[in-house]
Amino acid sequence: MGRAAGLFRRGERRSEETGPYWKQRSWQASAGFLGLVVVLGGVTALTSSSGTGDRVKASASDGPLSGTSTKKDGRPAGCRTDDSAGDAIPTSVPKDISWRTLDIGRVPVSASAGPTRIQGAVWWCFAHTPMGAALAATVIPTRMSGSQWRTVTDQQVVAGKGRELFVFQRTAVPDTDGTDSAPATSSYAGFQVTSYTSRAASVGLLIKSAQGYARTSVDVRWSGGDWKIQPDGSGGLYSQLASEQSAVGYTLWGV
Secondary structure, eight states: OHHHHHHHHHHTTOSOOOSOGGGSHHHHHHHHTTTOOOOOSOOHHHHOSTTHHHHHOOOOOSSTTSTTSOEETTEETTOOOOOTTTTOOOSSOOTTEEEEEETTEEEEEETTTBOOEEETTEEEOOOSSHHHHHHHHHHHHHGGGSTTHHHHHHHHBOOSHHHHHHHHHHTTSOOOOGGGSOOOSOEEEEEEEEEEOSSEEEEEEEEEETTEEEEEEEEEEEETTEEEEOOOTTSOSSOOOEEESOOTTSEEOOO
C-alpha cells in the first residue's frame, strides 16, 4: 500500500494517462486500495474499435432493481429507509453506522440510511437523502472488484453508453474476491456531498492509509427507486485519484 499511496501523490502532477488503463499508475493505485475497480479516463485505445457494443450487450438480470420488480410508493417492494432528513447535507453520520466486510474492504452501512437490503450480490435500498447518496457512492463501487461485479452493474449502475464502456473495460480485469486477496491497508475515512438534488448527487470520498489521505469522487443518480452509480462518458465510476492534505471539510465515518 505504500507504493500505492505514493502514486496518489504523483497523480496530482499527471492529470491524464494514455495506454491500457490496467497499466496506468492511477489504475494501479486505485486497485491497491480496497480492491476497487476504478476505470479512469484516457482509455480510448480500449473503446475506439467498432463492435464494442456487441461485446457488452446483455439484458439486465432479474433482481430488486430490474425494471420488472414490484414497486410501492416509487420504491421496490420491501425497501424502507428513514428519509426524514430531506435534502439537508449531513454534518455527522447516523448513530447506527456499523462496518461490514465487502470483498477485501470494509464499508459503512446504516440500518436507517442503507443499504437496508442485501440480496445476493446486490446491497441496496438507500435513503433518498444526501446521506443515502453518500452511502451508495461508498458501498456500490466496492462490489466491483469481485466475481459478481456484472450482477451489481446490471442492477446498480445507470444504463447507457457509460455502463457499456465500463463493462467492456472491466471484463479485461481479473476478479479479486476477498478470499483470494491480501487485506486492504487503506480504508474509507469520510465523505463530502458536493452537490445534491433529489435526482442526482456528487459525493467526494476520502481514503486513509498509513501514508496519508487521498480523494476521489463518485456521481450517483436516483433511478428505479434507489441510488445508482452514474458512470462518466469514458465508463469511469470514479474521478482521478489525488492526494489530500487533511480531512477538513469531510464528514468522517469514525474509523
